[in-house]
Structures are given as structure tokens and as C-alpha cells.
Amino acid sequence: MWYVTALKGTYWTYCNHSFLNREQSGYETIYLIHMEKMASLFSLTKEVISFLFVILNIYSEADLLVGSMEATSDGMLASPGVAEKGYFDLRMTVSTSGGHSSVPPQHTVSDHDDISVSHLWLIFILHLEHRYSCGFDCTTGGEPIHTPSIQRTTLLHNSSMSSPDWYQYGWGTSWLDREIKIQR
Amino acid sequence: MDEELRDLIEKSKYNDRALAALEKKLFAIDGLAEALSKTTQAVDIIGGGVKSNALPENAFAIVNHRIAQHRPVPMNNRLRNVDSDIHNSSVSAVKTHVADVLLPLAKKYNLTLDAFGDGLNATSNVVSSGRLSLAQAWESALEPAPVTPWIDNPAFDFLAGTIQAVAKTSKRWNNPDIPVAVAPGIMSGMFPPFTDNWIISLNSFSSKSGNTGKSISTIEHGSKHETDLHLM
Numbered sequence: 284m285w286y287v288t289a290l291k292g293t294y295w296t297y298c299n300h301s302f303l304n305r306e307q308s309g310y311e312t313i314y315l316i317h318m319e320k321m322a323s324l325f326s327l328t329k330e331v332i333s334f335l336f337v338i339l340n341i342y343s344e345a346d347l348l349v350g351s352m353e354a355t356s357d358g359m360l361a362s363p364g365v366a367e368k369g370y371f372d373l374r375m376t377v378s379t380s381g382g383h384s385s386v387p388p389q390h391t392v393s394d395h396d397d398i399s400v401s402h403l404w405l406i407f408i409l410h411l412e413h414r415y416s417c418g419f420d421c422t423t424g425g426e427p428i429h430t431p432s433i434q435r436t437t438l439l440h441n442s443s444m445s446s447p448d449w450y451q452y453g454w455g456t457s458w459l460d461r462e463i464k465i466q467r
Numbered sequence: 468m469d470e471e472l473r474d475l476i477e478k479s480k481y482n483d484r485a486l487a488a489l490e491k492k493l494f495a496i497d498g499l500a501e502a503l504s505k506t507t508q509a510v511d512i513i514g515g516g517v518k519s520n521a522l523p524e525n526a527f528a529i530v531n532h533r534i535a536q537h538r539p540v541p542m543n544n545r546l547r548n549v550d551s552d553i554h555n556s557s558v559s560a561v562k563t564h565v566a567d568v569l570l571p572l573a574k575k576y577n578l579t580l581d582a583f584g585d586g587l588n589a590t591s592n593v594v595s596s597g598r599l600s601l602a603q604a605w606e607s608a609l610e611p612a613p614v615t616p617w618i619d620n621p622a623f624d625f626l627a628g629t630i631q632a633v634a635k636t637s638k639r640w641n642n643p644d645i646p647v648a649v650a651p652g653i654m655s656g657m658f659p660p661f662t663d664n665w666i667i668s669l670n671s672f673s674s675k676s677g678n679t680g681k682s683i684s685t686i687e688h689g690s691k692h693e694t695d696l697h698l699m
Contacts, residue, residue, distance in 0.1 A: 362651065365651040366612060368654065368655055370609040
């Protein structure tokens with residue numbers, strides 16, 4: 284039994300059939316669509332159902348984005364993610380000889396260069412954080428950062444630079460004829 | 468939108484100084500934009516010692532990195548003709564960076580440095596005072612995802628149009644004339660099993676819910692958490 288949670292009721296209110304169960308969730312009407320019933324009712328093939336599944340997901344995704352849009356002075360802004368940062372967890376381990384706290388071994392005595400693992404640990408962490416506080420670019424020397432962190436070649440596709448309207452509202456929505464321009 | 472910011476965006480398309488100024492202004496307005504633009508680091512787990520009256524023999528920390536999407540080569544490295552791959556924004560660059568930062572300290576405190584399997588004897592003495600080990604935790608490394616094309620891309624256009632259509636008929640606002648902008652955003656990076664954009668890189672868009680607001684950037688945009696996967 285396949286169920287797909289999807290869709291705004293606005294688009295599908297005419298589909299008031301037995302394969303459709305309506306629920307209210309937050310602001311939107313959520314429809315549970317019984318795909319098998321739908322397929323038998325309309326004699327649809329699995330391929331068609333699969334296609335519908337994709338379409339429903341697109342609307343569902345769009346609805347999620349609508350729910351997370353934020354208001355700006357010029358209207359609402361939705362930002363589907365087209366890129367994702369990398370990920371790395373580092374495990375740092377310091378090992379030295381220990382000892383009883385009442386009789387600290389020689390290497391932990393403060394007037395020596397060597398210090399205890401606890402002190403070392405603080406030093407390592409503080410040092411790492413200090414080096415990152417000025418950004419990743421400045422780790423190779425004390426020179427000023429010449430390369431801005433915002434790169435034209437990163438999120439901004441090269442071809443976008445040829446367009447004067449890359450940041451304007453309604454980008455690429457001509458298929459709905461709903462393009463809206465910023466009032467400059 | 469702030470007029471100065473708008474002008475900087477326009478000029479930054481062709482002018483490096485304007486691009487740097489845009490970055491400065493944007494970061495001043497929205498600290499989240501700065502975090503999303505750079506590789507970030509957070510020490511999240513610290514542990515060590517076994518007893519209150521015993522000096523610890525071991526201590527560890529887990530340091531979380533979110534690796535920037537861009538791949539800059541610092542100007543000083545360009546001038547020195549250093550291998551740019553080392554300084555690209557990548558997992559290997561983070562490893563190199565960490566090892567570079569900690570090696571002098573390991574030397575100073577007479578520790579043997581084991582950096583990701585490469586044993587580096589940082590000590591000047593025959594007998595070291597201890598050991599500093601750097602390793603990847605939990606097989607967590609993941610390179611930044613390729614950027615999904617969004618200019619003249621029918622898939623992005625389709626999604627953008629759908630977003631606008633849904634927004635304009637939404638019960639949230641009951642306003643069919645509401646202006647809706649759709650601009651590309653970046654995800655902050657997730658632990659590999661839960662990542663979004665790596666699944667199919669060329670036409671993968673991820674939704675974001677729970678946005679923190681206040682951001683006016685059309686370049687990058689933050690979120691408290693990411694939800695779901697969208698494939699087209």
C-alpha cells in the first residue's frame with residue numbers, strides 16, 4: 284500500500300475520490316493518496332504512477348520551501364539548496380605519562396617546558412580556534428586576504444555573470460508566466 | 468533591499484574590490500552568511516582522565532568541520548606557485564591545515580605527531596614526552612558537493628516556478644500577488660549518511676525549513692535544520 288503525502292489542496296480539490304484522504308496539518312491541507320486505488324481507478328500503469336509520484340514530490344518539496352520562506356522588504360524569498368558544504372570530524376588525542384596528583388611527575392612541573400596533558404589540551408584547542416578565527420585563507424601566512432570568501436566561481440555559475448538580472452526575483456519561471464521583477 | 472548593497476551586488480559581477488566590499492557588508496549584516504561562506508570549526512566533545520586524584524594519561528577532543536564550498540587559492544600561494552590542490556577547500560586541505568597548525572606545538576612540547584597515519588617525529592630529542600594523534604572520527608569525511616547547475620536549467624526553473632505557484636495559492640498568506648523570489652542557497656553540510664546534495668549532484672535541490680530569518684543574501688541563505696531530499 285503506497286501512500287504519498289503531498290500537495291496543496293488548491294490543486295487537487297477536484298480529486299475528492301475514495302483514494303484520497305484529507306488531513307489538516309498546520310496551514311496546509313495534506314492529502315494521503317492511496318496509489319494502488321488510484322492506479323486501479325484510472326487504469327494507470329506503474330510508469331504513470333511513478334511519474335505522478337515524482338510530480339507529487341516536487342509539489343511537496345515546493346510546499347516545504349514555501350513554509351520556510353522568509354519575508355524581505357521586497358517580498359518573499361525561497362532558497363532551495365543547490366550546494367552543500369563538506370564534512371569532517373577530527374579526533375585529536377594527546378597521550379603522555381600520567382601520575383598521582385599529589386606527586387606530579389617531573390614533566391608536569393610548571394617551571395619546565397613540558398606540561399601536563401590537561402594544559403596541552405587547552406593549548407591545542409585554543410591554538411586551533413585562534414587560527415580559524417581569521418578564516419581559512421589566512422592560515423598560510425600573515426598576508427592580507429586577497430581572495431574574498433565569496434567566490435564568483437562557487438555558487439554563482441559562470442554564465443550567470445553575463446546576465447544583469449541574476450539576482451532578480453522570478454528567475455527562470457517563464458513557464459508559468461509569473462515572473463516578477465524588482466522595482467528598482 | 469539596501470541600495471548600497473544592491474549596487475555592490477551589481478558591481479561585484481565585474482569588480483574584485485566590489486566583491487570584497489560586498490562580502491564585508493554582507494558579513495556585517497548577517498553573521499550566518501560568513502559561517503556559510505567559510506570552513507568552520509567547532510570543538511564539540513572533550514574528554515580525558517579517569518580519576519580525580521590522577522593526572523590524565525590521555526585526553527581527546529572531537530572537532531567538527533564544515534568545509535567551505537568554494538575552492539580558493541590564497542594570493543600568497545599563487546605568487547609562490549604552491550601546489551594549489553593542497554590549499555583547496557577539501558577534506559585533505561582541512562587535514563593539512565590541522566597538521567600544519569599543530570606541528571609547531573608538537574615540536575615545542577616534544578611530542579610525536581601522528582597525523583592521519585603519517586608518523587611525524589616532531590621531537591628534537593630521542594625520547595618524546597608523549598604523543599599527539601590526529602585521526603578521522605567515525606568515517607565522517609565528505610567532500611563539498613558539486614554545485615547543482617541553476618542557470619538555464621529546466622529542472623531548477625521547474626522547481627522555482629512550482630514554489631512560486633504554491634506560495635501564491637498558499638493559505639499562509641492568502642495573497643496571490645505576493646512577490647516571491649527563488650534564489651539558490653547552500654546547505655551547511657551534514658554527517659554523510661544524512662547528506663542531501665551528494666545523492667545526485669547535477670539536479671539535486673534541497674529544501675530548508677526553519678530558517679532563521681533576517682538574511683537578505685541572495686547568494687547564501689541559512690537554515691536551522693535541513694529536511695527531506697528532493698530529486699528531479
